[in-house]
Amino acid sequence: MATYAQAHRRSIQERDRFWREKAQLVDWQAPFETVLDYRRPPFARWFVGGRINLCHNAIDRHLGARSAQPALIYVSTETGAERSYTFGELAGEVNRFAAILKAQGVGRGDRVLIYMPMIPEAVFAMLATVRIGAIHSVVFGGFAAASLATRIDDARPKVMITADAGMRGGKSIPYKHLVDEALRLAQHPPGNVIIVDRKLDPEMSRVAGRDLDYATLAAAHAGASVPCAWLESSEPSYILYTSGTTGKPKGVQRDTGGYAVALAASMRDIFCVEPGETMFTTSDIGWVVGHSYIVYAPLINGSTTILYEGLPIRPDAGIWWRIVAQHRVRTMFSSPTAIRVLKKQDPAYMKKYDLSSLRYLFLAGEPLDEPTARWASDSLGVPIVDHYWQTESGWPILSAQPGIEDTPRKFGSPSFPVCGYDVKLLHEGTGEEVGSNEKGVLAIAPPLPPGCMTTVWGDDERFVSTYFSTVPGKQVYSTFDWATRDQDGYYFVLGRTDDVINVAGHRLGTREIEEAVQAHSGIAEVAVVGVADPLKGQIPVAFAVVKDPARVAAADGAAAVRREVMDTVDHQLGAIARPGAVHFVTALPKTRSGKLLRRSIQALAEGRDPGDLTTIEDPAALEQIRQALTGADSR
Numbered sequence: 123m124a125t126y127a128q129a130h131r132r133s134i135q136e137r138d139r140f141w142r143e144k145a146q147l148v149d150w151q152a153p154f155e156t157v158l159d160y161r162r163p164p165f166a167r168w169f170v171g172g173r174i175n176l177c178h179n180a181i182d183r184h185l186g187a188r189s190a191q192p193a194l195i196y197v198s199t200e201t202g203a204e205r206s207y208t209f210g211e212l213a214g215e216v217n218r219f220a221a222i223l224k225a226q227g228v229g230r231g232d233r234v235l236i237y238m239p240m241i242p243e244a245v246f247a248m249l250a251t252v253r254i255g256a257i258h259s260v261v262f263g264g265f266a267a268a269s270l271a272t273r274i275d276d277a278r279p280k281v282m283i284t285a286d287a288g289m290r291g292g293k294s295i296p297y298k299h300l301v302d303e304a305l306r307l308a309q310h311p312p313g314n315v316i317i318v319d320r321k322l323d324p325e326m327s328r329v330a331g332r333d334l335d336y337a338t339l340a341a342a343h344a345g346a347s348v349p350c351a352w353l354e355s356s357e358p359s360y361i362l363y364t365s366g367t368t369g370k371p372k373g374v375q376r377d378t379g380g381y382a383v384a385l386a387a388s389m390r391d392i393f394c395v396e397p398g399e400t401m402f403t404t405s406d407i408g409w410v411v412g413h414s415y416i417v418y419a420p421l422i423n424g425s426t427t428i429l430y431e432g433l434p435i436r437p438d439a440g441i442w443w444r445i446v447a448q449h450r451v452r453t454m455f456s457s458p459t460a461i462r463v464l465k466k467q468d469p470a471y472m473k474k475y476d477l478s479s480l481r482y483l484f485l486a487g488e489p490l491d492e493p494t495a496r497w498a499s500d501s502l503g504v505p506i507v508d509h510y511w512q513t514e515s516g517w518p519i520l521s522a523q524p525g526i527e528d529t530p531r532k533f534g535s536p537s538f539p540v541c542g543y544d545v546k547l548l549h550e551g552t553g554e555e556v557g558s559n560e561k562g563v564l565a566i567a568p569p570l571p572p573g574c575m576t577t578v579w580g581d582d583e584r585f586v587s588t589y590f591s592t593v594p595g596k597q598v599y600s601t602f603d604w605a606t607r608d609q610d611g612y613y614f615v616l617g618r619t620d621d622v623i624n625v626a627g628h629r630l631g632t633r634e635i636e637e638a639v640q641a642h643s644g645i646a647e648v649a650v651v652g653v654a655d656p657l658k659g660q661i662p663v664a665f666a667v668v669k670d671p672a673r674v675a676a677a678d679g680a681a682a683v684r685r686e687v688m689d690t691v692d693h694q695l696g697a698i699a700r701p702g703a704v705h706f707v708t709a710l711p712k713t714r715s716g717k718l719l720r721r722s723i724q725a726l727a728e729g730r731d732p733g734d735l736t737t738i739e740d741p742a743a744l745e746q747i748r749q750a751l752t753g754a755d756s757r
């Protein structure tokens with residue numbers, strides 16, 4: 123058996139052979155002629171000439187052996203619904219949806235915008251779209267009308283698919299009126315809107331001629347069978363906008379063949395899920411994790427996937443573990459934020475269910491702090507695998523790959539570069555590679571491996587200027603994240619390159635200061651931002667959540683903890699990094715995908731507009747920041 127190091131070396135040095143082998147994991151209608159066409163760097167075309175279809179690979183090719191195996195298990199703790207679809211049943215649903223789209227005139231290369239809650243019809247819609255060679259653009263069902271309108275105008279869909287409403291925490295959240303508003307704002311609205319009516323919003327209005335009822339269309343197309351459109355490998359499968367944490371969202375364009383191969387390889391080498399086994403990914407279909415590891419990768423692999431609509435702590439903090447036990451989940455994929463939420467609950471919930479089927483818990487999306495990782499690993503008794511990637515990459519960049527070799531994991535590290543990624547840590551000024559334990563920009567020497575974004579939708583120039591132009595004189599892909607590599611080759615992601623504070627000429631990463639603050643045992647969570655200062659350029663300001671709020675309830679208690687926090691930072695990093703102010707709050711503002719809204723916090727701290735807040739998890743958390751900043755006693 124190859125070791126990880128050998129496999130990775132081979133993936134770079136014998137790139138074409140490596141990927142030719144991996145390409146066997148999926149079905150091709152016609153074989154590819156060339157593994158990689160890289161005549162126009164940095165644009166990489168993988169498996170040139172091969173004809174392939176994502177929906178065929180996710181469904182049709184399993185119909186022989188797996189027709190009766192569950193493919194999609196839907197659990198909603200919002201409505202109480204639980205439904206399971208075998209591969210055979212999923213094929214029926216998707217064929218019917220494909221027929222509906224075709225009847226609306228949707229064809230190869232047309233865009234379909236999907237703005238849906240976490241219901242099976244959203245998955246049918248995605249698979250139906252790629253089945254007919256159209257391109258989906260799923261917009262997270264939580265974005266407000268203006269954000270939706272910009273994405274509509276960028277993607278220019280022919281048809282849009284939505285639902286009357288989503289549900290969150292037991293409350294119905296109407297979607298349709300947001301869609302109406304977005305369509306009023308958009309310059310290029312689609313001709314038709316297909317609405318899945320969950321009967322959650324009795325007030326929903328319809329626009330005659332434009333709005334179509336899914337149930338009515340489905341009845342009209344019952345039993346339909348629609349052949350797969352065979353696409354050339356590099357034809358687009360979908361567009362997905364980045365989360366927008368750092369500014370204007372970019373329309374990430376994904377190919378078809380490269381994506382299928384990369385996902386199939388990742389299921390074996392990274393996530394260790396066999397065909398017939400079950401994967402449970404707790405993300406949302408609106409994010410890249412949902413695209414790749416709720417929908418496409420498990421199905422392409424012939425595995426069962428779980429679609430969960432609900433919160434991690436409702437009806438109680440045992441819900442995810444009940445699902446794991448009931449469906450014999452093999453690998454689970456979640457985010458550090460979700461685990462931190464569970465950490466605040468009664469640990470008895472982790473022990474209540476039979477978790478013997480579970481092999482791994484993978485976590486990604488933001489830095490995983492050691493206490494959280496340790497807590498999860500102790501409570502679950504399974505390895506916690508921190509792994510790092512982006513919307514742009516579509517699948518992991520840094521991760522342990524237990525399917526190749528079970529390398530030991532280090533807390534706080536997403537381990538090593540995944541096979542296919544030629545990862546470099548570059549000095550931001552010189553572009554030279556940095557040494558062990560030195561901080562550098564995490565970069566990828568092109569060509570990017572299969573599955574990664576092929577361009578920015580409709581804007582090749584922006585692809586090159588955004589991602590490949592940060593290092594002077596070198597065409598490398600920048601992740602815009604800082605990292606170090608230790609003497610054993612383990613990577614540590616330190617945060618985003620624009621999260622750097624310049625204090626009197628010293629450059630400090632906000633993440634480093636946050637870790638220093640967290641070394642104080644009374645602090646549960648903290649966000650540090652740089653705030654403009656006439657004297658020093660910028661000063662760090664901390665917003666901390668304490669484990670025991672009683673300690674900071676009175677002014678003298680708060681002052682004492684504040685002093686201790688500052689002492690801790692002095693001790694860990696030095697006085698230069700000491701926060702100019704430490705404010706206590708009970709929650710930090712985050713997006714619904716668990717990312718800290720650092721830019722918004724910083725904007726408030728500098729008296730600016732906090733920007734687009736439509737995906738904020740808990741608006742009250744931002745309000746607390748606002749109040750903390752105006753409160754006299756918090757300084």
Ligand code: ATP
Nearest residue numbers: 364365366367368487488489509510511512513615
């Ligand atoms: P935008 O690019 O629009 O600002 P975004 O970067 O928040 O949005 P995503 O692509 O969803 O959108 O997030 C990827 C980023 O998340 C990475 O670049 C990195 O900053 C962070 N990240 C992901 N996984 C990890 C991890 N394991 N450890 C540390 N950071 C991580």
Ligand code: MG
Nearest residue numbers: 364368512602
């Ligand atoms: Mg990003």
